[in-house]
Amino acid sequence: MGDQVRRNMPLFPIGIIKQLTELSARQVRYYEENGLITPARSEGNRRLFSFNDVDRLLEIKSLLERGVNLAGIREIFEMKERGISVPNLHYKTEPSEGDIHKNLKKELYQAGRFGKTSLIQGELSRFFN
Incomplete structure (x- = not known):
């Protein structure tokens, strides 16, 4: 079994995702509703997340903290899927x-x-x- 297959395996319920990403369940569902993530569903219709989903949620969180809105995040993800290089996002930080x-x-x-x-x-x- 390859590493990419393992990273795409749906393993984590939303409770574990909340702990790993420090996001609320509502935030995770909101990102799913907006098409930013697509977790798998169990037979009981429960969301199951992969390692790749965790990485994506952490990236969403990081981009939001840097001031990028959901439309911008969606565009960044679309650019990455098409193989277009995404410009490095620099934001002014607090002065030292x-x-x-x-x-x-x-x-x-x-x-x-x-x-x-x-x-x-x-x-x-x-x-x-």
């Missing part, structure tokens, strides 16, 4: 402590120089609590 200190120093210098208030006071307020 070093970045904030650098901005603080720059803003304070400029504010003092021109006698005006800092433009990033909201970002800097966490240092003054």
